[in-house]
Structure formats: C-alpha cells, structure tokens
Amino acid sequence: MPSSPLKCCINPSILSADFVNLASELARISNADAVHVDVMDNDFVPNLTIGLPVVERLQDVSPIPLDAHLMISNVDRWAPQFADAGLSSVTFHVEASDAPIKLARELRARGAKAGMALRPATPVEPYLDMLPELDMLLIMTVEPGFGGQAFLDVMLPKIRRARAAVDGSGVDVAIQVDGGITEETITRAAEAGANVFVAGSAVYGKASPEEAIESLRAKGQLALTPKAPRLNTTAS
Numbered sequence: 512m513p514s515s516p517l518k519c520c521i522n523p524s525i526l527s528a529d530f531v532n533l534a535s536e537l538a539r540i541s542n543a544d545a546v547h548v549d550v551m552d553n554d555f556v557p558n559l560t561i562g563l564p565v566v567e568r569l570q571d572v573s574p575i576p577l578d579a580h581l582m583i584s585n586v587d588r589w590a591p592q593f594a595d596a597g598l599s600s601v602t603f604h605v606e607a608s609d610a611p612i613k614l615a616r617e618l619r620a621r622g623a624k625a626g627m628a629l630r631p632a633t634p635v636e637p638y639l640d641m642l643p644e645l646d647m648l649l650i651m652t653v654e655p656g657f658g659g660q661a662f663l664d665v666m667l668p669k670i671r672r673a674r675a676a677v678d679g680s681g682v683d684v685a686i687q688v689d690g691g692i693t694e695e696t697i698t699r700a701a702e703a704g705a706n707v708f709v710a711g712s713a714v715y716g717k718a719s720p721e722e723a724i725e726s727l728r729a730k731g732q733l734a735l736t737p738k739a740p741r742l743n744t745t746a747s
C-alpha cells in the first residue's frame with residue numbers, strides 16, 4: 512500500500528445526462544473531478560452516441576476536465592484527434608487497437624493522459640508490462656455500451672490484481688472503474704483498489720447530482736483510507 516491514501520475521483524458519465532442540454536448538464540456536476548464522455552460508434556459496441564465535433568464543443572465550454580472513453584473501432588486513427596482537441600484524458604479499448612503502446616505514446620505526445628480500457632472478459636495480465644506507458648487503466652465493470660447496468664462483482668479480483676501490479680511497480684497509474692457504480696458498489700470497488708469512479712445513473716439519476724457526487728466521494732475516500740490499527744485498551 513502507498514503511504515498516503517489514494518485520492519478518490521468521481522467522474523460522472525454524460526451518457527445519463529440530457530443530450531439536448533449538455534452545457535447545463537455540465538453545470539450540474541461542477542464539483543466533479545472530470546466529466547466522463549462516452550463515445551460509441553455502433554460497431555465496437557451496439558450503441559451510438561456522440562463524435563468528435565460534439566466532444567470538441569464540450570471541451571470548449573466545460574468548466575471541468577474531459578475524460579473521454581472511446582468505445583470505437585479504428586481507435587488508432589481516431590484517438591489522437593481527441594487528444595488534439597485538448598482533452599485531459601483519452602481512453603481507448605485495447606481490444607480495438609492494433610498498436611496500443613504506439614497509441615498511448617501518441618496520446619501523451621499530444622498532451623493528453625493516456626488511458627487504456629479492458630472489457631470485462633479481457634485479462635489484465637498480458638498488459639502489465641505496459642503500465643509505465645499509461646496514466647490510467649480502465650477496468651470495465653459492465654459490458655460497455657449502455658448505462659444503468661448492474662455492477663459485475665466478478666471483476667473485483669481483476670481490480671485487486673491490477674492494484675497490486677501498479678503498487679508493486681511504483682508507477683503512477685490511476686485505476687478507473689466504469690459501470691454500475693453506486694453508493695453500495697463504490698465501497699467494494701475502492702477496497703479492491705480502484706480510485707477513479709465513473710457514475711452515470713447514480714449521479715444524473717438523482718435530484719441533486721452535486722450531492723450524489725459528494726456522497727459517492729465520501730464513501731469511496733473512506734474505503735481508500737487505511738484503517739488505523741485498533742488500540743488494545745485491555746490492561747494486561
């Protein structure tokens with residue numbers, strides 16, 4: 512374990528926001544660490560959302576950093592353009608990339624943090640040597656494509672193995688989880704070692720997204736903070 516606790520970040524997903532009012536939907540999550548922008552192409556996943564022109568406008572107007580999650584094919588060609596748009600972080604799926612190391616380097620060279628995502632059935636072990644090339648590892652906790660799905664508890668061992676590898680290699684790589692994060696599941700995900708949490712319905716589905724963010728952050732941070740050893744108060 513690192514000596515100081517990991518910082519818990521809450522990145523609400525605009526997939527659960529009102530797509531016709533995106534600017535005002537951003538204003539409802541002003542206390543978030545970043546906004547998670549789900550880009551889907553109806554090829555890599557069976558759903559279609561927004562593309563580069565809309566993301567560029569979000570980047571222009573957003574008061575908080577953009578964290579793009581590219582669920583698209585041909586990602587080696589597309590992802591660098593999202594980095595060129597000035598996004599804080601760009602995450603590609605390793606299953607969609609022909610050259611993930613080259614792509615991660617390209618994203619960093621263009622000024623974005625490099626994130627790499629794994630579908631639920633993609634093991635993390637083949638990619639552990641790549642950790643120094645990454646700023647973030649996204650472990651999907653649902654099948655990508657839709658919001659509002661149930662958290663896959665079967666992903667917890669993968670999160671634990673990823674955390675052990677990150678801590679063991681001493682690299683500064685955030686572990687993001689995405690899918691089914693709620694006030695209930697965030698504690699298990701954080702205890703397993705995730706420190707960046709995407710939440711769509713658990714934020715935008717609430718009357719006050721800002722309060723939902725605070726509440727999720729408090730629960731996540733508590734789970735990330737090592738417990739003080741219990742003092743033995745019994746006289747011997």
Ligand code: DX5
Pocket residue numbers: 524526527547549580653654655656657658659660689690691692709710711712713
């Ligand atoms: C799913 C997306 C997620 C989605 C999460 O493929 O990548 O970001 O919006 O939504 P919730 O938090 O509702 O599971």
Ligand code: ZN
Pocket residue numbers: 524547548549580689709
């Ligand atoms: Zn996502």
